[in-house]
Amino acid sequence: xxxxxxxxxxxxxxxxxxxxxxxxxxxxxxxxxxALWDADGRQxxxxxxxxxxxxxxxxxxxxxxxxxxxxxxxxxxxxHEGIVELGEMLVERMPGDIEICIFTCTGSEANDxxxxxxxxxxxxxxxxxxxxxxxxxxxxxxxxxxxxxxxEDRPDWLAVIEPPNLYRGPYHRDDPEAGARYLELARQExxxxxxxxxKPAAVMIDVAWDSxxxxxxxxxxVLGLCAEVRKRGGLVIADExxxxxxxxxxxxxxxxxxxxxxxxLTCGKPMGAGHxxxxxxxxxxxxxxxxxxxxxxxxxxxNPVSAAVGKAVIDVIESEGLLHNALETGAYLEAGLRExxxxxxxxxxxxxxxxxxxxxxxxxxDSREPLSREQLRHLGSLIAEQGVITGTSGRYGQxxxxxxxxxxxxxxxxxxxxxxxxxxKGFSI
Amino acid sequence: xxxxxxxxxxxxxxxxxxxxxxxxxxxxxxxxxxALWDADGRQxxxxxxxxxxxxxxxxxxxxxxxxxxxxxxxxxxxxHEGIVELGEMLVERMPGDIEICIFTCTGSEANDxxxxxxxxxxxxxxxxxxxxxxxxxxxxxxxxxxxxxxxEDRPDWLAVIEPPNLYRGPYHRDDPEAGARYLELARQExxxxxxxxxKPAAVMIDVAWDSxxxxxxxxxxVLGLCAEVRKRGGLVIADExxxxxxxxxxxxxxxxxxxxxxxxLTCGKPMGAGHxxxxxxxxxxxxxxxxxxxxxxxxxxxNPVSAAVGKAVIDVIESEGLLHNALETGAYLEAGLRExxxxxxxxxxxxxxxxxxxxxxxxxxDSREPLSREQLRHLGSLIAEQGVITGTSGRYGQxxxxxxxxxxxxxxxxxxxxxxxxxxKGFSI
Numbered sequence: 077x078x079x080x081x082x083x084x085x086x087x088x089x090x091x092x093x094x095x096x097x098x099x100x101x102x103x104x105x106x107x108x109x110x111a112l113w114d115a116d117g118r119q120x121x122x123x124x125x126x127x128x129x130x131x132x133x134x135x136x137x138x139x140x141x142x143x144x145x146x147x148x149x150x151x152x153x154x155x156h157e158g159i160v161e162l163g164e165m166l167v168e169r170m171p172g173d174i175e176i177c178i179f180t181c182t183g184s185e186a187n188d189x190x191x192x193x194x195x196x197x198x199x200x201x202x203x204x205x206x207x208x209x210x211x212x213x214x215x216x217x218x219x220x221x222x223x224x225x226x227x228e229d230r231p232d233w234l235a236v237i238e239p240p241n242l243y244r245g246p247y248h249r250d251d252p253e254a255g256a257r258y259l260e261l262a263r264q265e266x267x268x269x270x271x272x273x274x275k276p277a278a279v280m281i282d283v284a285w286d287s288x289x290x291x292x293x294x295x296x297x298v299l300g301l302c303a304e305v306r307k308r309g310g311l312v313i314a315d316e317x318x319x320x321x322x323x324x325x326x327x328x329x330x331x332x333x334x335x336x337x338x339x340x341l342t343c344g345k346p347m348g349a350g351h352x353x354x355x356x357x358x359x360x361x362x363x364x365x366x367x368x369x370x371x372x373x374x375x376x377x378x379n380p381v382s383a384a385v386g387k388a389v390i391d392v393i394e395s396e397g398l399l400h401n402a403l404e405t406g407a408y409l410e411a412g413l414r415e416x417x418x419x420x421x422x423x424x425x426x427x428x429x430x431x432x433x434x435x436x437x438x439x440x441x442d443s444r445e446p447l448s449r450e451q452l453r454h455l456g457s458l459i460a461e462q463g464v465i466t467g468t469s470g471r472y473g474q475x476x477x478x479x480x481x482x483x484x485x486x487x488x489x490x491x492x493x494x495x496x497x498x499x500x501k502g503f504s505i
Numbered sequence: 506x507x508x509x510x511x512x513x514x515x516x517x518x519x520x521x522x523x524x525x526x527x528x529x530x531x532x533x534x535x536x537x538x539x540a541l542w543d544a545d546g547r548q549x550x551x552x553x554x555x556x557x558x559x560x561x562x563x564x565x566x567x568x569x570x571x572x573x574x575x576x577x578x579x580x581x582x583x584x585h586e587g588i589v590e591l592g593e594m595l596v597e598r599m600p601g602d603i604e605i606c607i608f609t610c611t612g613s614e615a616n617d618x619x620x621x622x623x624x625x626x627x628x629x630x631x632x633x634x635x636x637x638x639x640x641x642x643x644x645x646x647x648x649x650x651x652x653x654x655x656x657e658d659r660p661d662w663l664a665v666i667e668p669p670n671l672y673r674g675p676y677h678r679d680d681p682e683a684g685a686r687y688l689e690l691a692r693q694e695x696x697x698x699x700x701x702x703x704k705p706a707a708v709m710i711d712v713a714w715d716s717x718x719x720x721x722x723x724x725x726x727v728l729g730l731c732a733e734v735r736k737r738g739g740l741v742i743a744d745e746x747x748x749x750x751x752x753x754x755x756x757x758x759x760x761x762x763x764x765x766x767x768x769x770l771t772c773g774k775p776m777g778a779g780h781x782x783x784x785x786x787x788x789x790x791x792x793x794x795x796x797x798x799x800x801x802x803x804x805x806x807x808n809p810v811s812a813a814v815g816k817a818v819i820d821v822i823e824s825e826g827l828l829h830n831a832l833e834t835g836a837y838l839e840a841g842l843r844e845x846x847x848x849x850x851x852x853x854x855x856x857x858x859x860x861x862x863x864x865x866x867x868x869x870x871d872s873r874e875p876l877s878r879e880q881l882r883h884l885g886s887l888i889a890e891q892g893v894i895t896g897t898s899g900r901y902g903q904x905x906x907x908x909x910x911x912x913x914x915x916x917x918x919x920x921x922x923x924x925x926x927x928x929x930k931g932f933s934i
Contacts, residue, residue, distance in 0.1 A: 077586065079584060082584050082586065082589060083584065085589050085593065086584065086588075086589045086592075088604075089589055089592035089593050089596055089604070089605065089606060090581075090588065090589070090592055090605065090606060090607070090807075091605040091606075091607070091789070091792040091793070091796060092792070092793065092796040093607060093792065093795070093796050093799070093800050093801040093802075094581055094607075094802075095582060095800060095802065096582055096583070096584065097582045097583065101583065101584050102583045102584065103583065103584035103585070104577060104579060104583045104584070104585065105576075105577060105585075106576055106577050107576075107577045107578070107579065112577075112579075125579060125580075127579070127580065127804060127805075128578065128579070132577065132578070132579075133574065133575050133576065133577065133578065135575075138571065138574050138575045141570070141571070141574055142567065142570070142571040142574070145562065145567050145570055145571070145779075146562050146564075146567045147534075147535055147536075147562065148533060148534060148535050148536045148541075148561065148562065149536070149557065149561070149562065149779035149780075150533060150536065150541075150554060150556070150557070150561075150779070151554075151556065152519075152523055153524060153525055153526045154525070154526065154530065154531045154532065154533045155508060155511050155512065155515065155525065155530050155531065155532035155533070156532070156533065156534075157506060157511065159515075159519065160511060160514050160515045160518055160519070163515075163518035163519055164514065164518050167518055175517075175518070176518065176519065176520040177518060177519060177520075178519070178520070178522060178523075181610040181611050181781045181805070182610050182611070182614065182803070182804070182805055183804075184614065184643075184803075185610075185611065185613065185614070185642070185643065188643045188644055189642070189643075191644065192644050192647070213614070213618070213801060213802070213803060214613075214614065214617045214618075214643040214644065214645065215617055215620065215621050215643065215644065215645035216643065216644035216645060218621070224799070224800075225799070345804055345805070350574075350578035350579070350805075350808065350810065351578075351810075352610045352781040352805040352811075360520070363520040363521070363522065364520070364521065366522070367520060367521040367522050370522070370653070370654070371522050371524060371653075372522040372642060373522075373523075373524065373642070374611070374613075374642060375556060375611070375612075375774055376556075376610070376611055376774070376779075376781040378519075379779065381779065381780075382781075
């Protein structure tokens with residue numbers, strides 16, 4: 077069916093909550109590695125989809141999926157090697173004392189459970205996130221996603237702190253005290269939370285501050301925030317759905333790059349490379365405490381097929397050296413983006429790490445006035461016309477987001493930089 | 506690895522929240538149709554796992570999964586035929602005005618979203634469930650699952666009504682006024698809810714009352730409850746995760762068997778036959794209202810692979826006549842179970858429909874004193890030793906639950922009845 081018909085039938089059956097990217101929605105039909113093809117046979121470089129962490133339709137992942145799906149797929153109340161082996165592989169790669177894996181199907185489920193566990197273990201109800209945060213779509217994680225509803229609807233138990241954005245926030249990269257200043261802002265919000273009658277159960281840190289950027293936060297801020305929350309009896313939850321699983325190029329988990337040890341770590345999309353598999357991992361003490369009061373059973377989470385896929389993804393990441401590729405190709409991409417920023421006024425800032433970069437787009441470099449969501453959507457469309465798929469992010473929807481599959485190559489990076497270059501040349505603010 | 510080692514490694518890595526069925530946990534390694542095999546090569550009849558609705562590892566479902574997984578798997582912000590076609594196939598089979606499909610990965614996510622939508626659309630906050638209900642594991646759906654936490658922790662916005670259990674509840678099958686009496690109990694709880702300051706956003710009806718039974722409720726009660734909630738401004742949510750998808754043998758959805766029209770219908774596990782695919786479906790009016798304020802995006806929900814699987818499951822159900830099989834084989838199984846009940850005192854009641862049956866097990870038929878959870882676990886273990894896999898349910902864990910894949914055969918039913926017979930002969934209360 078043609079795109080106009082597909083769009084009409086889609087709206088009729090799925091309703092208006094289903095959004096499309098781009099001015100002219102893409103109709104994708106095939107993927108392989110970092111390449112995608114549309115219904116007209118046009119090829120694209122995928123510089124956006126982290127979910128397919130090891131690349132689209134990786135043959136080893138597909139093989140593991142098919143083999144197990146043809147053998148057995150049932151739930152975790154029967155014994156099966158797969159989930160135990162996947163759990164052990166993950167625990168080997170986990171930071172610090174994290175040694176228990178609870179599998180879910182989505183990052184929302186993992187973050188929802190993490191918040192429930194933190195409230196139970198701390199005996200406190202307050203939760204802490206940043207402005208313009210995103211942590212999921214369940215009722216609880218939607219409340220934790222301040223980008224998804226108006227500020228006046230925020231519950232009293234929620235403390236919303238300033239994202240540590242060294243370009244766009246109140247304190248900048250050139251200020252050596254920026255970390256301490258962001259921390260002081262957070263302390264003030266924690267005081268206000270307690271004044272409203274709530275002590276913190278946990279701070280949930282998206283270790284990429286994805287929906288704000290991505291951001292590279294000051295280390296002293298991050299460590300200070302963890303210490304401050306713990307001093308008040310709360311836990312530290314590292315939401316590594318976006319930042320983890322080798323994305324940084326330096327470590328499996330971005331919390332290790334900042335040097336903080338979470339009590340709970342969540343990850344999601346990339347661990348199944350497109351198959352619904354997610355994880356809440358924690359310490360033995362935390363789970364023992366929680367388990368004395370509650371059980372948790374997720375019918376689909378960690379089933380034999382999901383476990384087979386999860387194991388294959390880890391194998392591919394390590395046998396293909398994708399951690400190292402994220403570092404090397406990430407640095408190469410960064411250099412290209414910085415060169416672009418030197419030539420294009422609307423690129424106000426280049427911020428990110430590994431294979432996760434954001435271009436903060438501005439109407440004016442001095443005032444840092446952000447481009448609008450509509451302008452970014454149009455820019456993304458122009459880049460897609462050049463054959464490269466990107467996304468948007470940021471507190472004001474002003475960030476061009478680049479977050480490709482981990483096998484992204486130098487050639488892919490070249491094409492991406494060239495496509496943005498061409499699009500910006502044809503782009504008027 | 507042997508079972509003892511597997512159990513030890515499982516406890517170490519997954520922690521104590523992961524429970525096993527049976528005294529001697531089953532270590533399953535292969536499945537096909539209604540048959541399962543353990544690591545020792547022993548074959549079992551699966552009389553429990555509804556998730557694999559069309560049978561374990563159905564070749565057409567596996568083929569659809571593998572073909573799409575090898576072609577493209579991405580999210581719903583690009584156009585794709587699969588999700589639209591699946592949505593259209595579902596809408597064709599939906600009750601009444603339900604014509605919009607929002608896909609999620611799990612029943613928890615579907616029910617969580619349904620409750621959020623109902624609260625938004627009604628402008629009211631109260632939610633209504635039964636005692637010993639189960640609707641999911643997210644923070645919100647756990648609150649709606651009164652079987653999972655102590656009564657003293659119930660939020661003020663929750664009305665908990667008596668399950669319409671015509672065997673074990675306060676009003677029995679022989680009372681022609683039982684439906685009206687259960688309805689009156691519900692009305693009283695709705696009054697109490699309003700006295701606590703909450704008008705109802707919705708009643709969430711598990712149309713099998715699975716965690717209580719299953720139950721066959723009085724039709725006048727069900728219709729009266731829907732009318733009562735609507736009179737007070739609330740919506741009706743049919744949770745068809747357990748009861749729907751042809752389980753009843755009479756209709757795709759059990760709400761049609763009662764003759765009520767939900768505003769929102771959710772379904773889950775069986776629609777993906779083991780693949781994480783679930784659904785919140787609703788009317789155009791409801792989604793238009795919700796969409797004016799919120800978007801919903803579930804990265805994995807309705808991706809091309811999930812859609813391919815969902816389409817294959819519907820094709821198999823219809824081409825193999827599984828709705829009819831649920832009716833025919835269900836009636837045959839029922840007859841066998843009723844014959845058993847005539848010979849075994851501990852079977853206090855046989856209740857259910859289609860391919861979903863519960864044996865309410867009692868220590869004494871006159872007092873209806875339920876067997877304990879431990880006794881049921883042991884009984885299930887004895888039945889498993891006879892080569893048949895069953896489950897437990899019920900407000901007191903006293904119901905032996907039979908809820909097989911839909912291709913369950915007469916031969917399977919014979920083996921199941923014989924296994925229960927033998928187990929009960931060797932079972933002392």
